[in-house]
Amino acid sequence: MSQDVVTFVSKVVEETIRTDQTRPQPEGLPYINPSSMARGCVLAVAYELLGTPKPELEPRVKRILAVGIDGHRRIQRYLSRLTVAREVFFQDEEYHVRGYADALLYIPSAVNPPAGVGGRPTADISGFYAVEIKTTGTAEFERIVAGGQAKPDHLLQLQVYLWGIERYYQVIRPQGGLVFYENRDNLEHRLFFAPRDDSTLLPYLERLKAMLARVAKGELPDGGEDILPLDHWAHGYCPYLELCQAGQRAAEFQKAQRKGTPDQVVAKIIVDRIVPKKRREGGKLKKKGPRSLDELAEQLRWD
Numbered sequence: 259m260s261q262d263v264v265t266f267v268s269k270v271v272e273e274t275i276r277t278d279q280t281r282p283q284p285e286g287l288p289y290i291n292p293s294s295m296a297r298g299c300v301l302a303v304a305y306e307l308l309g310t311p312k313p314e315l316e317p318r319v320k321r322i323l324a325v326g327i328d329g330h331r332r333i334q335r336y337l338s339r340l341t342v343a344r345e346v347f348f349q350d351e352e353y354h355v356r357g358y359a360d361a362l363l364y365i366p367s368a369v370n371p372p373a374g375v376g377g378r379p380t381a382d383i384s385g386f387y388a389v390e391i392k393t394t395g396t397a398e399f400e401r402i403v404a405g406g407q408a409k410p411d412h413l414l415q416l417q418v419y420l421w422g423i424e425r426y427y428q429v430i431r432p433q434g435g436l437v438f439y440e441n442r443d444n445l446e447h448r449l450f451f452a453p454r455d456d457s458t459l460l461p462y463l464e465r466l467k468a469m470l471a472r473v474a475k476g477e478l479p480d481g482g483e484d485i486l487p488l489d490h491w492a493h494g495y496c497p498y499l500e501l502c503q504a505g506q507r508a509a510e511f512q513k514a515q516r517k518g519t520p521d522q523v524v525a526k527i528i529v530d531r532i533v534p535k536k537r538r539e540g541g542k543l544k545k546k547g548p549r550s551l552d553e554l555a556e557q558l559r560w561d
């Protein structure tokens with residue numbers, strides 16, 4: 259057996275050296291990346307698999323992404339006392355998915371918590387957990403904290419990790435995951451737990467699998483659930499928006515919706531987001547004009 263292990267691992271090492279790639283791509287379509295799946299648009303994944311060119315990112319956006327990658331390494335260190343692996347590889351041939359989870363944690367039995375960890379849990383939380391790390395600006399961080407849960411695209415990406423790790427390693431079954439958000443402006447952080455939930459992921463994987471067969475024949479998905487609804491937020495962030503007719507229709511629809519939004523509703527959205535934040539911080543709203551938002555809210559009798 260020991261010789262089998264050496265032979266197998268040696269083959270993997272030699273292949274990696276020979277191809278100079280830790281992730282050699284298959285002939286034909288490349289693997290689907292979990293971050294591309296996260297927004298939930300099968301058409302966008304199809305564009306990516308076909309190598310459709312994306313607009314070049316602005317230098318400022320590239321720098322923000324680079325800061326995010328550096329932040330990942332630092333945040334992974336914060337988790338190191340519970341970490342069994344970082345950048346956990348997984349690959350699935352049936353659904354043609356391949357990726358890396360940011361970290362895999364193992365919480366030892368609650369009866370025997372790790373030395374120095376205070377506040378013994380009331381329930382047995384021992385087991386494996388996948389982690390998705392995200393860094394955000396202040397506005398988004400505040401929105402997420404106020405909403406009390408991780409963003410849907412981040413939750414979906416986390417579910418792909420949970421599913422992918424179990425499919426690939428078989429003996430590891432993460433019972434849930436965590437999305438770790440860090441505000442890159444002030445390094446405040448917040449964690450959100452999500453249990454394993456295949457109810458959204460499995461139907462989505464089936465649609466992706468059907469898309470793979472179509473893309474192999476040179477066809478794109480042409481409607482139904484494979485394209486996000488008109489009012490979905492993700493069209494506006496999609497790198498294929500310019501060339502995607504469905505995305506263009508969605509952009510027109512959303513523009514018309516915004517035009518029809520009464521000023522009071524826009525102002526209320528601002529108050530709902532900014533006033534609670536200031537209250538939480540115990541601070542006062544800055545006076546830019548004759549009235550603060552608090553005063554405006556009070557005057558218009560907004561709750």
Ligand code: SF4
Pocket residue numbers: 299300301302305485486492493496497498499502503504505506508
């Ligand atoms: S623009 Fe919208 S519909 Fe088109 S690929 Fe992107 S997310 Fe999908």
